[in-house]
Amino acid sequence: MELRSLKAFVTAAKRLNFSEAAKEMCVTQSTFSQTIKQLEEELGTVLFYRTSHKVSLTKAGEELLPFAVTTIDSADNCSRRMNDLRELKCGxxxxxxxxxxxxxxxxxxxxxxxxxxxxxxxxxxxxxxxxxxxxxxxxxxxxxxxxxxxxxxxxxxxxxxxxxxxxxxxxxxxxxxxxxxxxxxxxxxxxxxxxxxxxxxxxxxxxxxxxxxxxxxxxxxxxxxxxxxxxxxxxxxxxxxxxxxxxxxxxxxxxxxxxxxxxxxxxxxxxxxxxxxxxxxxxxxxxxxxxxxxxxxxxxx
Structure with missing residues (x-):
């Protein structure tokens, strides 16, 4: 499971709109949709209900969301800590x-x-x-x-x-x-x-x-x-x-x-x-x- 895929999932869950989520991540909508589809295939479950008018989280999507947010935050904290170490702010x-x-x-x-x-x-x-x-x-x-x-x-x-x-x-x-x-x-x-x-x-x-x-x-x-x-x-x-x-x-x-x-x-x-x-x-x-x-x-x- 790639961090990029989790970030796409969290962005989509926040926006509940694939087009807006794609813009936020600076990718095309087709690329964004493919990323979500690959994540669903990897997990073996559907994360979003999709209709022509709206997108909403499935039960599996709701369960995944807090874990995805925690994982992304941990990765960001790790990156910041490594930057701090390089700048001698901790350690x-x-x-x-x-x-x-x-x-x-x-x-x-x-x-x-x-x-x-x-x-x-x-x-x-x-x-x-x-x-x-x-x-x-x-x-x-x-x-x-x-x-x-x-x-x-x-x-x-x-x-x-x-x-x-x-x-x-x-x-x-x-x-x-x-x-x-x-x-x-x-x-x-x-x-x-x-x-x-x-x-x-x-x-x-x-x-x-x-x-x-x-x-x-x-x-x-x-x-x-x-x-x-x-x-x-x-x-x-x-x-x-x-x-x-x-x-x-x-x-x-x-x-x-x-x-x-x-x-x-x-x-x-x-x-x-x-x-x-x-x-x-x-x-x-x-x-x-x-x-x-x-x-x-x-x-x-």
């Missing part, structure tokens, strides 16, 4: 974010929520592996993280900016005077590290294993904000991506001098999955943030 967006991307999110969320107040945002902060698994289960639209070292055949990584694993210290720390630091420079200083499973920790553990280096680790934390607070309050150092200190005036990021410390901030998406307009617009705004633009510019220089 939701599920975003996975690793803790290292916390600084990037502040500016993006503020601008996005101001531009699109009717889009509901569900932001999930978890380790990258958990976020990737949730995205592969279609629980998340995309993930913001550093490029994974492991191979995920179903995932595409879209580069946002370049970064480097760095030592994060207060400006009054003895380490702060270095332009770069080696792992050997760190062994005599106490550290508070991101928890195992977080991306910065994964990179650090790999290069520690490669160089057979052991650090003086006093504590581990699984969230960046309290980790930086502890560094500020105690004078310990931590190891994160250099972007972790954006907009933090009393701390500095000192790159670790090792080939394996290069990091790439990426948008992770599922291969072959349609990217909705809400996602595309969020990523566009993300790319316009001062942090991302600064790092793209620095990389291109």
């Amino acid at each position: 939701s967006l599920n975003i996975g974010v690793t803790h290292s991307f916390n600084m990037v999110m502040h500016e993006t969320l503020k601008d996005y929520m101001k531009l699109y107040p009717d889009i509901f945002l569900n932001i999930v902060y978890k380790p990258m592996t958990e976020l990737i698994n949730r995205m592969m289960n279609h629980e998340l639209d995309f993930v913001l993280s550093f490029r994974p070292k492991d191979n995920y055949p179903l995932i595409e990584s879209h580069l946002l900016f370049e970064d480097v694993l760095s030592v994060i210290v207060r400006r009054d720390s003895p380490l702060a005077k270095h332009g770069k630091v080696s792992l050997a420079d760190l062994v005599d200083y106490p550290a508070v590290l991101p928890a195992k499973g977080l991306q910065a920790r994964n990179v650090l553990d790999r290069i520690l294993s490669e160089t057979n280096t052991q650090l003086n680790v006093r504590a581990e934390m699984d969230e960046v904000t309290p980790l930086l607070r502890l560094v500020r309050n105690t004078g310990l150092y931590t190891v994160l991506s250099s972007s972790a200190t954006e907009d933090v005036d009393d701390m500095v990021a000192i790159p670790i001098n090792h080939d394996g410390c290069h990091m790439e901030g990426c948008v992770q998406t599922l291969k072959g999955v349609y990217k909705n307009m809400a996602s595309k617009e969020f990523i566009r705004i993300l790319c316009e943030t001062s942090l991302v633009k600064k790092r793209i510019t620095d990389w291109l220089r």
Whole structure:
């Protein structure tokens, strides 16, 4: 049963005149009559009594009318909702974010929520592996993280900016005077590290294993904000991506001098999955943030 046929039926039921109904639908009367006849044949019943003077609904026509009206209204609502989604007037967006991307999110969320107040945002902060698994289960639209070292055949990584694993210290720390630091420079200083499973920790553990280096680790934390607070309050150092200190005036990021410390901030998406307009617009705004633009510019220089 075609929607066009139901619309013709409802128009005829309203007008009770095939000629006027045909004009309203901008078709010839013969075409309109044929459409009604085909609908009656499909349903196996007569919907209209026809005489030379008037048209009226049969009992079957009266029964069909409210269902036809509801069906047409539902189709129109569906069309309007799809248009609203395209224009970002409704809907939701599920975003996975690793803790290292916390600084990037502040500016993006503020601008996005101001531009699109009717889009509901569900932001999930978890380790990258958990976020990737949730995205592969279609629980998340995309993930913001550093490029994974492991191979995920179903995932595409879209580069946002370049970064480097760095030592994060207060400006009054003895380490702060270095332009770069080696792992050997760190062994005599106490550290508070991101928890195992977080991306910065994964990179650090790999290069520690490669160089057979052991650090003086006093504590581990699984969230960046309290980790930086502890560094500020105690004078310990931590190891994160250099972007972790954006907009933090009393701390500095000192790159670790090792080939394996290069990091790439990426948008992770599922291969072959349609990217909705809400996602595309969020990523566009993300790319316009001062942090991302600064790092793209620095990389291109």
